[in-house]
Amino acid sequence: MKTQRIDRVLDRIDGGFPASMERLFELLRFPSIGTDPAHAADCRAAAEWLKGTLARMGFAASVEQTTGRPLVLARYEPPESVVKGLRHVPHVLFYGHYDVQPADPHDLWTTPAFSPHVRPGKDGRDCIYARGASDDKGQVMTFVEASRAWLEIAGSLPFRLTMLIEGDEEGDAGPLDDFLVRNKSRLKGDVALVCDTGLWDPKTPMIVSSLRGCICEDVTITGPRIDLHSGYFGGPAINPIKVLSRILDGMHDRNGRVTIPGFYDGVKAPNAATRKAWKKVPFEEKAFLANAGLKTSVGEKDYSVLEQVWARPTAEVNGIWGGYMGAGSKTVLPAQASAKLSFRLVQGQDPRKVRKAFQAYVRSKLPKDCKVTFETYGGDSAGVAIAQDSHWISKARKALVDEWGVAPVVAGEGGSIPVVESFARHLKVDSVLIGFANADDAIHSPDEKYDVESYRKGIRSWARMIEEIVLETEKP
Amino acid sequence: MKTQRIDRVLDRIDGGFPASMERLFELLRFPSIGTDPAHAADCRAAAEWLKGTLARMGFAASVEQTTGRPLVLARYEPPESVVKGLRHVPHVLFYGHYDVQPADPHDLWTTPAFSPHVRPGKDGRDCIYARGASDDKGQVMTFVEASRAWLEIAGSLPFRLTMLIEGDEEGDAGPLDDFLVRNKSRLKGDVALVCDTGLWDPKTPMIVSSLRGCICEDVTITGPRIDLHSGYFGGPAINPIKVLSRILDGMHDRNGRVTIPGFYDGVKAPNAATRKAWKKVPFEEKAFLANAGLKTSVGEKDYSVLEQVWARPTAEVNGIWGGYMGAGSKTVLPAQASAKLSFRLVQGQDPRKVRKAFQAYVRSKLPKDCKVTFETYGGDSAGVAIAQDSHWISKARKALVDEWGVAPVVAGEGGSIPVVESFARHLKVDSVLIGFANADDAIHSPDEKYDVESYRKGIRSWARMIEEIVLETEKP
Numbered sequence: 001m002k003t004q005r006i007d008r009v010l011d012r013i014d015g016g017f018p019a020s021m022e023r024l025f026e027l028l029r030f031p032s033i034g035t036d037p038a039h040a041a042d043c044r045a046a047a048e049w050l051k052g053t054l055a056r057m058g059f060a061a062s063v064e065q066t067t068g069r070p071l072v073l074a075r076y077e078p079p080e081s082v083v084k085g086l087r088h089v090p091h092v093l094f095y096g097h098y099d100v101q102p103a104d105p106h107d108l109w110t111t112p113a114f115s116p117h118v119r120p121g122k123d124g125r126d127c128i129y130a131r132g133a134s135d136d137k138g139q140v141m142t143f144v145e146a147s148r149a150w151l152e153i154a155g156s157l158p159f160r161l162t163m164l165i166e167g168d169e170e171g172d173a174g175p176l177d178d179f180l181v182r183n184k185s186r187l188k189g190d191v192a193l194v195c196d197t198g199l200w201d202p203k204t205p206m207i208v209s210s211l212r213g214c215i216c217e218d219v220t221i222t223g224p225r226i227d228l229h230s231g232y233f234g235g236p237a238i239n240p241i242k243v244l245s246r247i248l249d250g251m252h253d254r255n256g257r258v259t260i261p262g263f264y265d266g267v268k269a270p271n272a273a274t275r276k277a278w279k280k281v282p283f284e285e286k287a288f289l290a291n292a293g294l295k296t297s298v299g300e301k302d303y304s305v306l307e308q309v310w311a312r313p314t315a316e317v318n319g320i321w322g323g324y325m326g327a328g329s330k331t332v333l334p335a336q337a338s339a340k341l342s343f344r345l346v347q348g349q350d351p352r353k354v355r356k357a358f359q360a361y362v363r364s365k366l367p368k369d370c371k372v373t374f375e376t377y378g379g380d381s382a383g384v385a386i387a388q389d390s391h392w393i394s395k396a397r398k399a400l401v402d403e404w405g406v407a408p409v410v411a412g413e414g415g416s417i418p419v420v421e422s423f424a425r426h427l428k429v430d431s432v433l434i435g436f437a438n439a440d441d442a443i444h445s446p447d448e449k450y451d452v453e454s455y456r457k458g459i460r461s462w463a464r465m466i467e468e469i470v471l472e473t474e475k476p
Numbered sequence: 477m478k479t480q481r482i483d484r485v486l487d488r489i490d491g492g493f494p495a496s497m498e499r500l501f502e503l504l505r506f507p508s509i510g511t512d513p514a515h516a517a518d519c520r521a522a523a524e525w526l527k528g529t530l531a532r533m534g535f536a537a538s539v540e541q542t543t544g545r546p547l548v549l550a551r552y553e554p555p556e557s558v559v560k561g562l563r564h565v566p567h568v569l570f571y572g573h574y575d576v577q578p579a580d581p582h583d584l585w586t587t588p589a590f591s592p593h594v595r596p597g598k599d600g601r602d603c604i605y606a607r608g609a610s611d612d613k614g615q616v617m618t619f620v621e622a623s624r625a626w627l628e629i630a631g632s633l634p635f636r637l638t639m640l641i642e643g644d645e646e647g648d649a650g651p652l653d654d655f656l657v658r659n660k661s662r663l664k665g666d667v668a669l670v671c672d673t674g675l676w677d678p679k680t681p682m683i684v685s686s687l688r689g690c691i692c693e694d695v696t697i698t699g700p701r702i703d704l705h706s707g708y709f710g711g712p713a714i715n716p717i718k719v720l721s722r723i724l725d726g727m728h729d730r731n732g733r734v735t736i737p738g739f740y741d742g743v744k745a746p747n748a749a750t751r752k753a754w755k756k757v758p759f760e761e762k763a764f765l766a767n768a769g770l771k772t773s774v775g776e777k778d779y780s781v782l783e784q785v786w787a788r789p790t791a792e793v794n795g796i797w798g799g800y801m802g803a804g805s806k807t808v809l810p811a812q813a814s815a816k817l818s819f820r821l822v823q824g825q826d827p828r829k830v831r832k833a834f835q836a837y838v839r840s841k842l843p844k845d846c847k848v849t850f851e852t853y854g855g856d857s858a859g860v861a862i863a864q865d866s867h868w869i870s871k872a873r874k875a876l877v878d879e880w881g882v883a884p885v886v887a888g889e890g891g892s893i894p895v896v897e898s899f900a901r902h903l904k905v906d907s908v909l910i911g912f913a914n915a916d917d918a919i920h921s922p923d924e925k926y927d928v929e930s931y932r933k934g935i936r937s938w939a940r941m942i943e944e945i946v947l948e949t950e951k952p
Contacts, residue, residue: 212707212710214707214807216805216807223769223770224768224769224770225768225769226769228768229891230794230818230820231688231690231820231889232891233890234688234790234792234818234820234890235773235781235784235790235820236764236765236773236774236781236785237765237768237773237774241793241795241796241815242724242725242727242728244721245725245793245796246725248717249718249721249725249726250725251718252718289713292700292702292704292713293699293700293702293845294699294700294712294714294845295845296714297713298712298714298715299711299712305711305712308711308712309709309711309712312711314706316706316710316807316809317715317717317721318706318799318805318807318809318810319717319799319800319806319810320717320720320796320797320813321801322795322796323793323794323795324794324795324816325795325816328692328853328854329692329818329853330794330795331692331792331818332795334794337796339717340799340800340806342706344707344711367774368771368772369770369771369772377804378805413707414707414708414711415705415707415708416707
């Protein structure tokens with residue numbers, strides 16, 4: 001009996017795994033800290049290494065200038081002979097990032113952040129320790145190595161494949177967004193595979209079904225022209241801290257609902273397929289809250305904790321400051337008080353409209369003698385829902401079941417991955433978010449790690465996804 | 477016609493004024509910054525200078541150790557021959573302080589802070605520029621020089637006089653309070669003359685009729701065990717900034733009244749004489765508020781601005797902080813938020829009960845999953861009212877009318893002078909608060925000054941007050 005093509009690819013992956021490890025180690029050795037100008041050359045070196053690696057695999061690879069760090073663009077064009085007669089030749093995008101978080105404090109690392117080492121983790125599983133091992137170099141390399149094994153076994157792929165590996169993910173979303181706008185035509189594809197998320201647990205894969213967007217806004221209330229002596233003016237003089245407190249307190253009602261007029265405009269509930277999938281999620285509210293040191297949810301009534309995080313928008317205060325903050329007493333009535341807010345958004349909300357609604361709300365609550373100023377920064381990102389009944393999600397589910405032996409958990413994500421919304425907005429392409437990180441990978445922290453099994457089964461998972469795409473082109 | 481005794485004293489004051497200026501300059505040259513340990517020796521030197529000066533005037537003077545900076549105690553005992561046959565020999569206390577605020581930033585001073593200079597001020601009046609010129613060395617010396625002139629002209633005084641000049645006024649009220657408790661018997665007097673306040677305007681003297689007390693308290697609300705990612709936990713997780721905002725917002729009702737249960741317990745309205753005197757005060761609400769950049773009072777309804785500041789207690793937020801306060805965004809839900817509060821108290825309120833009432837109020841508003849901690853510091857001081865129909869106030873009024881040609885304004889004081897409450901509590905003695913500072917003296921700021929006329933007419937005013945006391949002893 002002839003060995004199946006996918007089995008030969010998987011054999012090649014397992015047989016070539018030491019070399020795959022070595023290549024990942026090479027990439028991990030670049031201290032490519034995107035947000036630190038002192039590491040600009042390291043970022044470029046990491047990008048050049050990726051370009052060379054992909055070029056040797058047969059990709060037309062380039063390092064592209066952006067307004068931020070350089071970006072690696074690598075395009076695979078299937079040979080004419082292979083695609084001749086195929087019904088449909090899809091264009092698949094792959095997204096990841098080579099930039100990493102700063103590694104300090106360095107003295108909390110067991111082995112140096114940019115000298116990758118393998119050793120057993122807490123529960124005995126072998127892990128790769130290095131900054132970026134999990135976020136996101138290890139994940140990027142799962143796809144690169146899966147593509148390599150496929151090309152080695154099959155000689156070619158019957159679809160167009162564009163890898164886009166950026167260097168600004170940990171910093172500003174602007175440069176990539178600009179790049180996408182400027183390169184719409186060559187990036188328009190059928191689906192984007194994004195590898196920057198996690199497993200549900202070490203034995204269960206996960207497909208992300210929604211992401212919340214995010215906007216940030218600082219607000220400053222000014223009252224008296226200068227800080228006042230609370231003895232001379234205490235009583236009649238308005239206090240901006242009190243004004244700000246009233247505004248922040250009034251932003252939610254007693255049911256946890258945001259009171260800003262227009263805030264919920266356009267909010268779409270997840271569709272039936274997603275709701276059905278979420279019902280199966282083995283989510284423990286108690287354990288989730290206990291992890292934060294809490295027992296009770298203060299989110300919107302009539303929504304489960306899972307829905308509050310995955311499907312409902314929030315208005316949050318991230319910081320507050322004003323008046324005297326030092327030791328002892330200084331009995332002033334301050335001239336100003338400020339707060340830093342962020343809003344997590346879900347599909348259907350327009351970030352610009354939410355920002356305007358918040359500003360209008362604050363102005364409507366502003367008493368006499370007070371002024372307000374706003375500071376807007378960061379890239380706005382909208383919430384995104386990924387329909388779970390789509391063609392590409394079905395393929396991803398099949399690939400993951402084949403590799404892991406269990407159905408992937410379909411999970412919302414309360415955080416934001418702005419690129420997914422950029423792909424949807426600028427390229428009109430849906431994303432499939434699959435990743436192999438574990439909850440204990442310590443991304444952004446000392447001793448960041450990636451399980452060796454995450455890497456190996458990640459490569460195998462993508463190989464199976466490629467198989468699904470290939471089968472698609474082979475349909476009669 | 478025989479020249480009146482008081483006229484001879486006043487002549488002596490004017491004739492000896494250059495020497496009085498020279499002595500004040502000597503005192504001003506000590507950089508006696510009480511709160512800075514590096515200036516401990518300068519404080520002692522200033523105290524020793526005062527001790528020597530008063531000893532040469534015939535006082536039994538000593539520099540007394542306290543738990544803080546040394547304190548000058550100088551006692552004048554009238555000769556037996558003088559008091560023989562007098563109906564009543566009062567014991568008069570005088571209070572002032574030789575310690576000064578730090579002088580930095582030094583480069584904002586026109587002439588060095590501890591090198592006194594005379595030059596015209598903004599409106600052409602000659603002024604003495606130095607740190608402490610107005611607060612409080614110049615004021616201390618008005619009384620010292622008045623006593624000196626009296627002793628020189630009359631040879632003796634027919635009453636006991638104890639000057640108490642401390643070195644901790646700008647710092648901690650504790651050391652003086654301790655000293656008063658430990659020295660009750662030798663300090664028990666009939667009246668305390670306190671010279672640490674101001675004129676109503678450069679041509680109108682002022683008698684202070686009430687002081688607000690003050691207590692300080694920090695409050696910290698803790699919710700989650702650590703700062704949380706607002707994407708992963710935003711929605712269900714409680715936010716201590718929001719909890720604190722609700723507590724602070726709830727502390728006043730829409731009429732500006734403090735809602736803390738028990739807060740107003742014991743509050744006494746000013747007596748009829750004080751209320752009558754306040755009606756005559758040429759107080760301009762609009763100008764007062766405009767000076768703070770405001771147009772509208774937010775104090776308690778049904779009270780004038782003047783009553784809000786002079787006769788009503790307050791609950792004020794002096795500072796607030798929590799979460800991320802840096803540039804840009806950090807989308808955390810903070811574990812903690814803190815505020816710094818102070819409460820201005822009026823006569824009848826018990827500072828300890830108000831503190832407990834505030835703590836109970838916060839606890840009553842604390843939601844599930846939150847903890848609160850309080851930090852208490854600073855010396856509590858109660859509010860004090862000084863009856864305007866008293867014997868000693870009548871004498872002070874007469875002395876001031878005689879010197880200034882206009883009736884003194886009877887004014888409340890929204891700030892706190894803890895020593896007045898200490899005198900009342902420990903020594904059971906009422907204070908008469910008279911001072912000669914002007915509103916533009918820049919106390920605590922660069923280019924602090926004291927008008928030369930404040931100094932000269934201050935000395936003359938006290939000489940007239942001494943005349944009133946002497947006349948008291950001479951009554952049949």
